[in-house]
Each structure stands twice: as structure tokens, then as C-alpha cells.
Amino acid sequence: MRTLAELLANGLLLGGIYALMACGLNLIFGVMRVINFAHGEFLAFGALLGVSLVIGHGVPFLVALVLVAAAMGVFGYLLQAALIERVVDGPPIMSLLLTYSVSTILVNAGILIWGGGYRGMPGVFSGSVPVLGMNLSQARLVAFAIALGLTGLVYGFLARSMLGKAIRAVSELPEIATVSGIAAARIRYLTFGLGGMMAGAAGVLMAPMFASDPQMGARFVIKAFTVIIVGGMGSYAGALVGALLIGIVEVTGGYVLGQTFGTAILYVLMIGFLLFRPSGLFGLRVVAR
Amino acid sequence: MHMFRRMVLTEGSGWGAVRTRATLAVALGAALVVAGGLLPAAAQKPVTIGAPLALSGNLADSAAHVKRGYDLWLEEVSARGGLLGRPVQFQVYDDRSDAATAARLTERLITSDKVDLLLAPFGSAGTSTASAVSEKHRMVMVNIAGASESIHQRGFKYIFQVVTPVAYYVEGTFPLAAKAGYKSLVFVARDYAAARDMEKAIKIWAPQNGIEIKMIEYFPAATTDFSSYIARARDLQPDIWVSVGYPPEAIEMIRQMKATNYLPKLFVHNGVSQEDFLKATGKDAEYAFGMSLYEPSLPTKGNADFVKRFKAKYNYEPGYYAALGYAGCLILEEAVKKTGSLDQDKLAATLRSLQTETAFGPYAVSETGAQTAKKGLIVQVLKGHREIVWPFTQKTADAVLPMPAWNKR
Numbered sequence: 001m002r003t004l005a006e007l008l009a010n011g012l013l014l015g016g017i018y019a020l021m022a023c024g025l026n027l028i029f030g031v032m033r034v035i036n037f038a039h040g041e042f043l044a045f046g047a048l049l050g051v052s053l054v055i056g057h058g059v060p061f062l063v064a065l066v067l068v069a070a071a072m073g074v075f076g077y078l079l080q081a082a083l084i085e086r087v088v089d090g091p092p093i094m095s096l097l098l099t100y101s102v103s104t105i106l107v108n109a110g111i112l113i114w115g116g117g118y119r120g121m122p123g124v125f126s127g128s129v130p131v132l133g134m135n136l137s138q139a140r141l142v143a144f145a146i147a148l149g150l151t152g153l154v155y156g157f158l159a160r161s162m163l164g165k166a167i168r169a170v171s172e173l174p175e176i177a178t179v180s181g182i183a184a185a186r187i188r189y190l191t192f193g194l195g196g197m198m199a200g201a202a203g204v205l206m207a208p209m210f211a212s213d214p215q216m217g218a219r220f221v222i223k224a225f226t227v228i229i230v231g232g233m234g235s236y237a238g239a240l241v242g243a244l245l246i247g248i249v250e251v252t253g254g255y256v257l258g259q260t261f262g263t264a265i266l267y268v269l270m271i272g273f274l275l276f277r278p279s280g281l282f283g284l285r286v287v288a289r
Numbered sequence: 290m291h292m293f294r295r296m297v298l299t300e301g302s303g304w305g306a307v308r309t310r311a312t313l314a315v316a317l318g319a320a321l322v323v324a325g326g327l328l329p330a331a332a333q334k335p336v337t338i339g340a341p342l343a344l345s346g347n348l349a350d351s352a353a354h355v356k357r358g359y360d361l362w363l364e365e366v367s368a369r370g371g372l373l374g375r376p377v378q379f380q381v382y383d384d385r386s387d388a389a390t391a392a393r394l395t396e397r398l399i400t401s402d403k404v405d406l407l408l409a410p411f412g413s414a415g416t417s418t419a420s421a422v423s424e425k426h427r428m429v430m431v432n433i434a435g436a437s438e439s440i441h442q443r444g445f446k447y448i449f450q451v452v453t454p455v456a457y458y459v460e461g462t463f464p465l466a467a468k469a470g471y472k473s474l475v476f477v478a479r480d481y482a483a484a485r486d487m488e489k490a491i492k493i494w495a496p497q498n499g500i501e502i503k504m505i506e507y508f509p510a511a512t513t514d515f516s517s518y519i520a521r522a523r524d525l526q527p528d529i530w531v532s533v534g535y536p537p538e539a540i541e542m543i544r545q546m547k548a549t550n551y552l553p554k555l556f557v558h559n560g561v562s563q564e565d566f567l568k569a570t571g572k573d574a575e576y577a578f579g580m581s582l583y584e585p586s587l588p589t590k591g592n593a594d595f596v597k598r599f600k601a602k603y604n605y606e607p608g609y610y611a612a613l614g615y616a617g618c619l620i621l622e623e624a625v626k627k628t629g630s631l632d633q634d635k636l637a638a639t640l641r642s643l644q645t646e647t648a649f650g651p652y653a654v655s656e657t658g659a660q661t662a663k664k665g666l667i668v669q670v671l672k673g674h675r676e677i678v679w680p681f682t683q684k685t686a687d688a689v690l691p692m693p694a695w696n697k698r
Contacts, residue, residue, distance in 0.1 A: 003520045006549065010516050116350035117564075118537050120544070122571020127695070128550040137548030209544060210513050211537030211569055215347065219511040254517030259506045262517060 006134040007252045013137065015247020016144035017205055021220065022227035022239040023151050024198030027158075030234035031171040031191040032088050037099040038079075039224060040217020041106035042196050046072055046203020047212035048110060051119045054207075061124055061204075065146070069201040076196020080189045088188060103217070110214025118211040125208045143205035150201055154194060155236060167191055171234070223250070226270045232283025241281055335376040336631070338621070339404030341394040341419060343411045346386025351610050352411040355433060356381070357603055358614025359408070361595075366618070372625050384410050391415035395422040395430075405631045408617055409448070411610075413437035413482070420448040429636045432658070433617040434610065438486050441659035447633065449640045450660040451617045451652065455483040456490035458580040459531060461667035461679035462557050463498045465578075469690045471528035471554060473501045477518050477542075479534030480507040487533050503527045512538070515545050522553065528691075529555045533580070536560035540569045547573050547695050554691035562668055562675060564608065574670045576692040581666045583609035583649055584677055586685050592648040609649070616649035 025039045046068050053064040079102065087094040125139040158164035169177040170187045178184045203212075210216070223246060231242020249269060254262030273280055340359065343352035363377060371377050380402050384391035391410040398404045399422070407423055407430045409416040416435025423430040424445045432440060432448050436455040440448065466474075476491055478484035488505060495502050503525045506518060515538075522530060530553040532542060539560025546552055560566055561579030585596045585606045595615060599607040607615070620643070625631065628639045644653045644662070653662035667679040669688055676686035 003523060007516055007520055010549070014514060111350075116347070118540060118569050119565070120540055120569025120571075122569065122573065126544060126547055126573055128548050135548075135550040137545070139544075139548060209541075209548070211540040211565075213537065216537075219513055222511070250514055251516045255520045259508070259517065259521075263509055263512070 002133060004252070004255070006136070007255055008248060009131070009134055009136055010140060011248035011251030012244055013140035013144040013247070014251055015244035016147045017140075017202055018223055018227055018247050019151050019240045019243035020147035020198050020205070021202040022224045022231070022243050023154065023236055024195035024202070025224050026228045026231070026234060026236060026239040027154075027198075028192055028195040029228070030236070031167060032084075032095075032188050033092065034084060034088065034095040034099065035092075036192075036195065037096065037221075038103035038106055038217075039195070039199050040219075040221030041103050041110070041214075042072055042076065042199035042217075043203040043206070043220055044110060044212065044214055044217040045075075045106065046200035047207040047210075047216065048114050048119065048203075048214065049200070050204035050207045051121055051212055052114075054121055054124060055119075061121075061208075065201060065204045068204050069197045072200025072203075073193045073197030075200075077189045077193030079196070080192035084192065085185060085188060107214050107217070114214060116213065116215075118213045119207075120211055121208045137209065139208040143209070147202065147205055150198065151240060154198065158236065163187075163190065167194075223266070226266055228280070229270050230273050230280055232280030235280065235282040238280050238282030333375045335378045336372045336406065336625075337402065337404045338377065338379050338406045338408060338618075339395070339398030339402060340379060340381045340408040341384040341391045341398070341410040341415070342381050343386040343415070344381070344383035346384075348386040348411050352386075354608060354610035355411055355614035357599070358607070358611045358616075359618055361599055361602060362615050362618035362622075365598075366622055372622060373629070373631070380404055384415060386411075386415075388414040388418040392418035392422050395419040399423065399426045399428055406621060406625070407431070408621070409433050409435055413440060416440055416448075420445060423447055427633055429633050429640065431617045431621050431640075433613050437482050438659065439482065441655070441657040445658065447637050447658075449620075449637075449654050449658040451620060451649065451663075452613055453582050453660055453663045453665050454486070455533075456486045458533070458559055458582070458665040459487055459490060459557070460494065460665055461580075462529065462531060462555070462578070463494045463500070464681070465667060465679055465688055465690070466500060466529055466555060467498050469528075469554070469688075471500065473503050473525075473527045474529035474531055475504040475506075475522050475525060475527045475553075476502065476531045477504075477506050477508065477515070477522075478532060479512075479538060480509050481534075484533045491531065500529070508538075513541055515542050516549065519546060519549055519551050523549075523551050527553055529553060529557070532556075532558040532560075534558070534560065536563045536565045536569075539563075539566050539577075539579075543570050543573055543577060550695055552692055552694055556692060557667065561670065562609075567670065567673065567675075572698075575673070575698070576689055577670050578678075578688075579668045579670070579675060581609065581668045581675065581677075582663070583607075583612040584666060584668060584675060584685075586677065587648075587650070587666070588683060589648055589650050590646040595648040612649045616647040616652075619647045620645065620652055 028036050049068045050064050053059040054061055087098050125142050127138045128135040129138050166182045166187050170184050227242040227246050228239050232238030253265040343349050366377050382394040384394055407428050409430050409432045410419050411434050413435040416432050417440050420430050424447050429447045432450040434452050436452045438454050539558040557578035559580040561577045562581035567574050623645055624639045624643055628635045651662035655661050666677050668675040669678045671686055677684050678688035
């Protein structure tokens with residue numbers, strides 16, 4: 001019983017980081033209907049930059065987190081302005097191919113910069129914390145708190161601020177937003193920047209718990225896609241709830257259902273949602289545009 | 290395609306530069322020798338060794354070490370006067386870490402470049418496909434780093450293994466466990482062919498050593514969270530946790546074991562013997578056991594010298610990939626010298642009966658060319674370094690068992 005409670009708690013904590021990763025992805029999709037295949041590489045760059053700063057240059061973890069998140073935000077903004085904006089109005093396959101090629105380029109650029117090997121943040125939040133007789137991961141507790149904080153902050157920004165409202169306007173009714181005087185293109189740059197920032201921050205938060213390498217994006221982006229399919233494409237709240245659910249399922253599934261079925265359960269869940277509830281838990285109704 | 294062509298050209302020009310320098314040396318040498326009235330050995334057509342190798346793609350990082358092993362040997366063999374009195378050159382092509390490309394390049398090396406000798410590409414998948422091509426052409430291929438047993442279970446007559454077959458990586462765990470009186474193990478492995486080979490070996494060795502197998506589980510590629518396996522192990526309380534897979538999994542297992550305050554008495558993973566593991570986990574790496582094949586401290590024939598020269602040339606200590614590349618060339622050299630010709634059937638017969646030792650370790654093969662002499666090593670991270678703890682005859686330190694709990698360090 002204690003073991004199960006411990007697993008549930010660790011799964012929930014892991015879900016918090018998935019939320020940060022998936023919310024960025026879903027935000028980009030919600031605003032411009034672009035599926036960002038390079039999202040995993042943003043995560044990998046975040047993690048590796050974080051390792052370089054913290055381990056290579058002795059920068060405190062939280063400072064590195066802010067620096068890397070800002071850098072990846074600027075990178076996302078520029079990427080949208082320079083490349084993705086050009087195909088935003090084209091057929092979806094164009095942006096898919098474009099972000100896929102960006103992802104390939106980033107993986108190889110990462111290998112050139114950091115080499116193909118694996119890195120980590122030894123000694124950063126590496127222990128366990130006893131909570132109510134359970135052993136919880138220090139790294140996951142810290143990451144959960146920061147990830148949920150950041151996700152909440154972005155949510156607040158979208159709900160309250162003028163810019164956030166403009167983002168939502170472009171997301172929901174791009175034509176009306178444009179005639180109302182919102183510079184839709186600039187809003188899209190900003191959105192991609194925001195998504196990039198969230199992925200970069202998620203990368204830094206993951207560096208203390210997982211091995212980081214230029215190809216790590218592929219290991220995690222599939223989970224981000226699972227999260228947004230379960231939570232609902234384009235829905236910010238959906239991604240949050242979906243992520244917590246996926247975290248719990250991933251960590252406890254194998255223990256409860258046996259490893260063979262447990263490892264498949266994530267994808268069974270994804271296929272189930274695609275078949276029976278394609279809009280996910282909270283998703284926008286998918287309308288052909 | 291364009292990319293591929295460029296890679297080959299770049300690579301070719303690198304060797305071309307070596308050739309240009311060699312030609313100069315040859316010209317100079319020839320002038321001297323002719324003056325002396327002797328037949329100039331070096332003026333003969335060079336012996337060409339063909340080698341498809343992963344110069345790009347996901348294996349490139351590992352294969353780069355192999356190539357440095359080749360390069361170091363090439364320098365040495367040239368200083369020794371080449372092979373059969375002829376100079377030696379390499380023809381290396383980039384297989385982009387792709388097994389099908391490796392096979393295609395092997396075909397090209399044999400039929401179009403007409404190379405004299407062949408080295409296998411990096412890894413089991415490429416070695417498997419490329420050796421099917423060389424077998425068809427009755428060309429000898431030296432299997433450098435293809436550890437999968439299936440390569441040598443196809444009845445081939447021209448493929449000879451230098452690396453230890455994968456099942457034997459784990460062998461040393463059992464004498465260590467027996468010495469400490471351990472009685473149970475769990476096996477948690479990445480789902481790939483090598484692990485299935487290892488499972489068979491464990492099922493033979495564990496009962497022989499009075500060890501009960503409490504769990505055998507496979508996880509798919511891209512698994513990053515091992516909490517449920519750790520939780521199962523916490524319930525089962527095995528003495529030993531054996532894992533085989535890639536380095537990130539070793540890193541994540543150790544981190545997650547520490548994060549949930551769990552540790553078996555003996556944790557052994559092949560990834561522990563990679564430098565990345567030490568760098569990524571820091572102090573948490575301490576006391577972990579690794580399956581290894583080669584360490585710079587190994588007291589094998591010529592190893593101290595190899596390590597010294599390798600370090601002088603590349604500024605780091607060779608790992609097992611570099612040692613394998615170097616050893617593969619040395620074995621080929623010895624076999625060619627012993628045979629006295631490049632006749633492939635005679636060379637195959639020599640390689641089948643050859644018993645020798647290189648820096649990597651002993652060499653002897655079975656009828657099917659599978660490596661039989663070279664054992665795996667078990668290492669333990671002690672004070673930040675990998676120490677050999679098995680075979681006991683080659684140990685550089687005594688194993689510390691049980692591994693001290695996280696809160697007692």
C-alpha cells in the first residue's frame with residue numbers, strides 16, 4: 001500500500017513536468033494549428049544548455065533555469081519569425097514537414113555542439129525526501145513546484161493580460177482579431193516564443209532526473225503528444241490535466257497491471273481517446289478549416 | 290544522397306592526404322633502395338583494407354573511437370614495413386549507422402574497389418548484414434564489435450569475432466555473488482536481441498550458483514521512468530539487480546533508485562562502464578558495478594604501450610571501442626603474416642585456428658568464428674574510477690559488497 005502511494009505521488013510529480021512541456025506544445029497548436037515536431041529538441045537544448053551552465057560554469061540552478069528559458073523563448077520567437085510564419089497559412093503538411101526538418105537540424109546541431117554522449121547534473125537535487133513515510137524524489141518535487149508555477153503563470157497571462165487576450169483572440173478567431181487591429185503575425189511569434197520558453201524550462205527541470213543528450217527529445221515528445229491527445233488538442237487546461245494523468249499512468253501502470261501491459265497502457269489510452277473521444281478531455285472541437 | 294557523397298569524398302580526401310605523404314616517402318625510399326641495388330618493397334601496390342564505418346548517424350560517436358584504433362595501428366604497421374612487404378592503406382566509407390547501407394558499401398568495397406581485406410562495420414546490426422555480403426563473395430571479415438551471438442549462428446565460414454559474445458558480459462557477476470553469499474536476482478533489460486542472449490546465459494548460470502531468479506522484465510526503447518520496476522524490486526528484495534541496455538538507462542536507474550531511497554546489494558549494468566555514466570551521475574556512481582570488456586589498466590599483452598601511444602596521439606585514455614578497433618587490425622595483421630598471402634580461404638583457416646593475445650585480450654574462435662577466449666570484466670566504481678573486480682586474476686581492487694545504502698555514504 002505504501003509502495004503504491006509512493007508511486008502515485010511520484011507519478012503525479014512527473015506529470016507536473018509533462019504539463020509544462022505539453023502546455024507549450026498545445027499553446028502553439030491552439031494559436032496557429034501548427035504541430036511543432038521540434039518541441040522535443042527545444043526540450044533537449046534546454047536540458048543541455050542547463051547542464052553546460054550549472055555543471056560547466058557553476059551557475060546556480062535557478063539562475064540557469066531563468067537564463068535558458070529566456071534563451072529558448074527568444075529562439076522560438078526568431079524561428080517563428082524567420083521560418084514557420086511563411087507556411088502558417090499553407091496546408092498543414094507544410095508546417096509539419098518544416099518543423100520536422102527543424103527538429104532534424106537541431107538534433108544534429110546538438111551533436112556538433114555537445115557530442116552524442118549523455119550528460120547529467122550530478123549532485124543537483126539527487127536525493128529523496130521523506131513525506132508521510134513515502135520516499136519522494138527531490139528533483140521531482142522541485143520540478144513539480146516550478147513547472148506548475150510556470151504553467152499557472154502562463155495561464156494567468158493568457159487569461160488576464162492584454163497580450164494574453166490578444167493571443168486567445170488570434171487562437172479563436174484569427175480574421176476578427178486581425179480586423180480588430182491585432183498584429184496576428186507578431187502574436188504568433190510571441191506564442192512560439194512562449195512555447196519555446198516552456199519547453200526550455202522543462203528541459204532544465206528534467207536535467208537532474210534524466211540523462212540528457214541531443215536525441216532525448218524523441219524520448220519525451222511522444223509523451224507530450226499523448227498528453228495533448230488525452231487532454232485535448234489546443235486546450236491549455238486539458239494539457240495540464242492530461243499531463244498529470246499520463247504521469248500517474250506511466251509510473252504506476254507497470255506495477256499495477258504487470259510490466260508487459262503496463263508499458264503499453266499509455267498508448268492504449270492514446271488510441272482509445274483517438275477512437276472514442278478525439279477531442280480529448282477538454283479539447284476544442286476539431287473543425288476543418 | 291548528396292550528403293552521403295560528400296561524406297565519402299571528405300573521408301576519401303583524408304586518406305588521400307595520407308596517401309600523398311606515403312607516396313612521397315615511397316618515392317624517396319625507392320630512390321635510396323634502387324641506389325642500393327635492392328628490390329623496393331614499398332614500391333609495390335599497397336594492401337587495401339576496406340571498412341564500412343558509422344562516421345555519421347547515431348553510432349558515429351562510438352565508431353569514432355574504433356577508427357582511431359585503426360589509425361594508430363596503421364601508423365604502427367607502416368613503421369613495421371607494412372603487410373607482406375607491401376604498404377597498407379584503408380578505404381573507409383560512411384555507412385551512416387545504417388545496416389543496409391553497410392551491406393551495400395561492403396558490396397562496393399569487394400566488387401568495385403577490389404579491396405584485399407575487410408573489417409566489419411560498427412555494431413551487431415551492420416556486422417550481420419555486411420557479413421552476409423562478404424560471405425557470398427568468400428571474403429574474410431573481421432567482426433570488430435558485433436557482440437550478438439546470432440551473427441555466428443548462421444553457419445558462415447568467413448566471419449571471425451574479436452569482441453566478447455554478449456551473454457558473457459554478465460558472467461563475472463556470479464562468482465562475485467557467490468563469494469558474498471547472495472541468493473537472488475532480478476533482471477531488468479532493454480528489449481533488444483543482446484538482452485535475450487543474456488537472459489539465456491543467466492538462466493544457466495544462476496541455478497548453478499544457487500541463485501534464484503525473482504523477476505525477468507523487459508522495457509521498451511525510450512523508457513525513461515523505472516519507478517515501477519524499482520517498486521517491484523522493493524517488494525521482492527533481491528540481492529542483485531542485473532540490467533543490460535544503453536548508458537542513459539543506467540544513469541536514470543541509479544538516479545531514480547537514489548531518489549526513492551532504494552538500492553540492491555549489487556547493482557550491475559553494462560552502461561556503468563561508459564565514461565558518460567561517471568560524468569552524468571557524479572558521486573552517485575560510486576559502488577555501482579559495470580560489465581566491461583576492456584580497461585586501460587588491463588594487464589594484457591602490449592596494453593600499457595597501446596594506452597601510452599593512444600593517449601599521446603588523442604589526449605584521452607582508450608575505451609573498449611578504441612581497443613577493439615586496434616585489436617581487430619592486429620589480429621588481421623598476425624593472420625596475414627602467418628598465412629603468408631592474401632588468399633581468403635587460407636586466411637580463413639588461419640583465423641579459425643589462431644590463438645593469440647592483443648591489448649584487448651586473448652583471441653580464439655569456435656568453428657563458426659565466435660569468440661571463445663575473451664571474457665568480460667566486471668568493474669566497480671570506487672573513488673570515481675572503474676576498478677576491475679573480476680576476473681579475480683586481473684583485479685585492480687577488491688569488490689565492495691554490499692553497496693552501502695544511500696544514507697550511509
